[in-house]
Amino acid sequence: MASEPARRTTAPPTQNPRDFGAMFQNEARNRPSRTIKAEDALDAFREDGVELAEVRQHLGRPYGARYCVGAKSGTAIALSVCEYVDQAAAHAGAESSRKIVLANREIRINQATSLTVREIEKTPVADAATQKLFARFAALSLPATTR
Numbered sequence: 001m002a003s004e005p006a007r008r009t010t011a012p013p014t015q016n017p018r019d020f021g022a023m024f025q026n027e028a029r030n031r032p033s034r035t036i037k038a039e040d041a042l043d044a045f046r047e048d049g050v051e052l053a054e055v056r057q058h059l060g061r062p063y064g065a066r067y068c069v070g071a072k073s074g075t076a077i078a079l080s081v082c083e084y085v086d087q088a089a090a091h092a093g094a095e096s097s098r099k100i101v102l103a104n105r106e107i108r109i110n111q112a113t114s115l116t117v118r119e120i121e122k123t124p125v126a127d128a129a130t131q132k133l134f135a136r137f138a139a140l141s142l143p144a145t146t147r
Contacts, residue, residue, distance in 0.1 A: 035112035038069040038081040064093035076126040
């Protein structure tokens with residue numbers, strides 16, 4: 001395992017730190033290979049009947065992640081799936097994110113991938129949907145070919 005200072009948790013920096021398009025492309029090109037992919041998690045949620053809208057990449061760097069995708073489910077839930085280089089980086093990213101005060105938000109880790117769910121509207125229906133997302137996320141594993 002690489003020493004801590006040599007371990008790069010985020011994608012390498014771009015030439016121009018203000019070029020957001022380049023940053024998005026750079027993160028997409030430098031995704032980690034040994035964790036649950038964001039699209040696999042989103043596909044699993046859809047298979048369970050969760051409708052997702054506004055699915056789009058957002059920057060992972062602020063959370064110490066290599067790659068992140070956000071989405072909304074109805075008007076009550078916003079979620080984000082982020083891929084990290086390893087489980088330690090995922091836990092560090094989750095802890096960093098928790099420092100941002102945001103009501104009705106939970107973060108869970110599976111391998112080196114995190115799922116953040118924020119209930120925009122706190123209701124029993126949103127609570128049930130959140131628990132369904134977390135249960136499905138916890139059940140995900142890597143395909144045998146990538147282990």
